[in-house]
Amino acid sequence: MSGNRGPHRKGHYSKHRNDKAKVGDKGREVLEQIDDNNPVIKMFKEYGAELDTKHDRHERIVKISRDITIESKRIIFLLHSAATDLEHKREQIFNEADLRLNQLIEKSFKGIALELEDHDPYLYLRAYTAGVQEFIEALLYYQFLRYGEIQPSQNLCEKFKYMIPILPKGNDNTEVMEISNREVVMVIPLTEFFLGMADFTGELMRRCINNLGSGNIDDCFRICNYVKDIYMGFLSINSSGYKEIGRKIYILKQSLLKMEYVCYNIQVRGSEIPKHMLATVINANNAEVNNEEDEGYY
Amino acid sequence: MSNIIMTEIFTSFQDYLHSEQNVREEIRNIVKEIEKNAREILTVLQIIHQENGAQQTSSSCLKARQLFEEVRENYKKLSAIVPSGQYYRFNDHWRYVTQRLCFLAALTVFLEVGILVSINTVAEILGVKVQASEGFHLDLEDYLMGLLQLCSELARFAVNSVTSGDYNRPLEISKFVGELNAGFRLLNLKNDSLRKRFDALKYDVKKIEEVVYDLSIRGLKPGSASTEATTE
Numbered sequence: 001m002s003g004n005r006g007p008h009r010k011g012h013y014s015k016h017r018n019d020k021a022k023v024g025d026k027g028r029e030v031l032e033q034i035d036d037n038n039p040v041i042k043m044f045k046e047y048g049a050e051l052d053t054k055h056d057r058h059e060r061i062v063k064i065s066r067d068i069t070i071e072s073k074r075i076i077f078l079l080h081s082a083a084t085d086l087e088h089k090r091e092q093i094f095n096e097a098d099l100r101l102n103q104l105i106e107k108s109f110k111g112i113a114l115e116l117e118d119h120d121p122y123l124y125l126r127a128y129t130a131g132v133q134e135f136i137e138a139l140l141y142y143q144f145l146r147y148g149e150i151q152p153s154q155n156l157c158e159k160f161k162y163m164i165p166i167l168p169k170g171n172d173n174t175e176v177m178e179i180s181n182r183e184v185v186m187v188i189p190l191t192e193f194f195l196g197m198a199d200f201t202g203e204l205m206r207r208c209i210n211n212l213g214s215g216n217i218d219d220c221f222r223i224c225n226y227v228k229d230i231y232m233g234f235l236s237i238n239s240s241g242y243k244e245i246g247r248k249i250y251i252l253k254q255s256l257l258k259m260e261y262v263c264y265n266i267q268v269r270g271s272e273i274p275k276h277m278l279a280t281v282i283n284a285n286n287a288e289v290n291n292e293e294d295e296g297y298y
Numbered sequence: 299m300s301n302i303i304m305t306e307i308f309t310s311f312q313d314y315l316h317s318e319q320n321v322r323e324e325i326r327n328i329v330k331e332i333e334k335n336a337r338e339i340l341t342v343l344q345i346i347h348q349e350n351g352a353q354q355t356s357s358s359c360l361k362a363r364q365l366f367e368e369v370r371e372n373y374k375k376l377s378a379i380v381p382s383g384q385y386y387r388f389n390d391h392w393r394y395v396t397q398r399l400c401f402l403a404a405l406t407v408f409l410e411v412g413i414l415v416s417i418n419t420v421a422e423i424l425g426v427k428v429q430a431s432e433g434f435h436l437d438l439e440d441y442l443m444g445l446l447q448l449c450s451e452l453a454r455f456a457v458n459s460v461t462s463g464d465y466n467r468p469l470e471i472s473k474f475v476g477e478l479n480a481g482f483r484l485l486n487l488k489n490d491s492l493r494k495r496f497d498a499l500k501y502d503v504k505k506i507e508e509v510v511y512d513l514s515i516r517g518l519k520p521g522s523a524s525t526e527a528t529t530e
Contacts, residue, residue, distance in 0.1 A: 040414050044481030047417070050438055052486055120430060122386035152307050189387075190314045229301040233308035237315060241322075 058127050061115050065131030068108045072134040075100050076203060079141055080210070097142050104135060110162050113186035121187040129195075132188055136196025141203045144226070150200075153193040160186035191242065198234070198248035201227050205255040208262060217266055224259040231256050324379050325391045332372045333395045339365045339402045346409065347458045355409050362406045369399060370425030377426065377434030385434065393440060399424055400436070400444025405451060412470060414478060417441045439492050442482075446495045449475050453502040456509045465518050468509045479503055 036042075075097050082093040112128055140150045163181040208223040231252055239245040342365065345351045345358045380388055403423045407415040420441055421428045427435040452471045459467035479499060487493040513519045 038477060040477040040481050041484070043414065043416055044484045047438060047442065047481075048485045055486070055488055118431065120383055120386045122384060125386075149303055150307075152303070152310065154310075190311060194311055226301070229304045233304050233311075236308055237312045238319075239315070241319070242315075 054123075057115055057119070058124055061112055061124050061127040064108050064111045064115075065128040068104055068128075068131035069134045071100065071104055071108070072131070072138040075138045076141055079138075079145055080203075080206065082145060094142070094146050097138075098146075101135075101139055101142060105159050109135075109160060109186050110184075113160070113162055113184045114164075116187065117184050122189070125189065125192075129192060132192045133196040133199055136193055137199040137203065140197060140200040144200075144204070145207075150197075153188075153190060156193065157188070160188060162186070191245065194234075195244060195248055197230065198245070198252050201230055201252050201255055205259055208259050212262060212266070220259075220266060221263055224256075224263050227252075227256050227259060321379065321381075322388065322391070325376065325388055328372055328376045328379070329392050329395060332369060332376070332392065332399070335365055335369045335372065336395055336398050336402060339369075339406075340398075343402065343405055343409075346455055349462045351458075352462065352464055359406050359409050362402065366403070366406075366423050370423075373425045373434070380434060382433060385430065389437070393437070396424070396436065396440045397443040397447065400441045401447035401451070402444075404445055404448045408448070408452070408474065412474070414445075414474065420444070442485075442492055443495055445478060446482075446492075446499055449478060449499055449502040453505040456506045460509060460513065465513055466520050468506065468513060469519070472506050472510045475503055475506055 078093060078100075079097055082090050082097075108131075112131075116124060136156075139156070143150045162184045164184050166180045166182055204223050204227050208220050211217070211219045211223070231249075234245075234249050234252060239249065339362045342358045342361045345354050348354075376392065400420050403420045404415045406423075407413065407419065417436060417438060418428050421436040424436060427433050429435060452475055456468040456471045459465075459471075482496055482499065487496060510519075
């Protein structure tokens with residue numbers, strides 16, 4: 001088939017090249033004739049400036065979003081190491097995670113919120129969706145590990161309101177001026193919260209399997225049941241028309257099946273082999289069942 | 299579900315999705331109307347490609363202007379439904395038809411007065427705002443897409459003008475599209491759909507140049523020495 005296509009494509013290509021040379025010459029001619037005061041050129045200069053402003057803002061937001069993604073992944077990694085039995089050490093890790101999460105809200109997200117002020121957040125949503133999802137994943141994982149529950153998204157929205165002091169302009173009067181604030185809100189569409197939540201179950205699965213390795217069997221069942229609740233929740237919503245959610249539900253189901261299989265193995269073979277050996281057996285089995293790629297973390 | 303918090307979380311999500319789907323449904327219905335208007339305008343303006351279409355051009359422009367009246371009505375309805383500040387949450391629904399209407403508005407203005415229409419004028423014709431801060435507006439990229447569509451139509455128009463014996467029109471079109479092409483070169487386009495559409499512009503430019511070339515080589519170009527020679 002490629003043999004047939006070859007000559008045809010070649011012919012097309014050479015024709016194309018001839019065309020190009022011709023158009024280029026003419027184009028230059030036209031360009032030379034047009035001066036800067038041409039109304040069309042003037043118009044397009046304005047349009048160009050507007051497009052550039054938009055693209056620049058987009059790029060700046062993407063940059064912040066990337067920082068959020070990296071820091072969130074690091075926080076998740078930190079939380080995974082909180083599987084220790086030492087009470088005080090765990091507390092220490094939780095405090096650090098809490099601090100770093102809040103720093104993200106106070107610094108990075110504030111940066112995005114300021115960029116988006118007076119702009120339609122949905123226009124730039126694609127620039128920061130990755131960062132938001134990763135952050136929510138980290139936040140929910142933290143909440144789950146520390147309190148055994150996650151908080152609804154409403155509580156989150158409260159945190160994303162910033163008070164920005166308006167600097168008084170002009171000369172200072174003798175009177176003490178009241179410092180007025182303007183409120184800037186970081187808009188996070190609810191769908192983003194749930195996309196992050198679906199990712200969060202991936203961490204739960206990793207946790208569940210790690211627990212098995214450390215012999216923390218009760219936790220395996222607890223986490224598995226928790227993910228079952230989440231999966232049931234996702235099934236209860238009508239996600240038609242939201243491709244992204246459908247995709248995540250599929251991955252969620254794969255994770256859940258893996259965990260259910262772990263629980264099944266514990267139940268069936270729990271009495272046969274020592275607990276610390278179980279992990280090896282189950283991981284070996286899972287490797288066969290699942291060859292889904294792992295996103296990995298920093 | 300056993301977990302009460304989880305149930306609450308997902309119930310609120312379902313409510314959110316449900317209301318969003320309702321809004322989308324309403325938008326779709328209006329957009330269908332606008333699409334119908336756009337088709338009508340397109341059909342009316344196709345007269346320019348007909349033989350002897352030149353005489354009827356001004357009357358079909360008038361007809362198009364009347365149809366834009368309905369378009370304005372429909373955009374007004376649309377702007378009432380779309381919540382402020384959420385234009386881009388839903389704009390997938392009307393983006394395509396808006397681009398098409400920008401093209402039609404630009405074509406109408408070109409046929410009427412022969413100049414490139416500005417975004418402000420198109421926004422006026424469609425009955426929407428220019429700035430996003432003012433409400434339901436015309437997206438700049440949609441407008442630019444419309445202009446690129448216009449170039450393709452003009453390439454066809456150049457060919458058909460010659461067929462119906464109008465040798466002046468291709469020259470006018472050539473100058474017009476040449477300026478437009480120069481304008482687009484000033485823009486820093488990202489690797490997006492607008493860029494891809496712009497890359498196709500050179501084929502329209504080439505087509506028009508070929509028509510002009512054919513006219514001049516045969517001495518059919520109005521005002522050229524050879525034309526005068528043949529008429530003498």
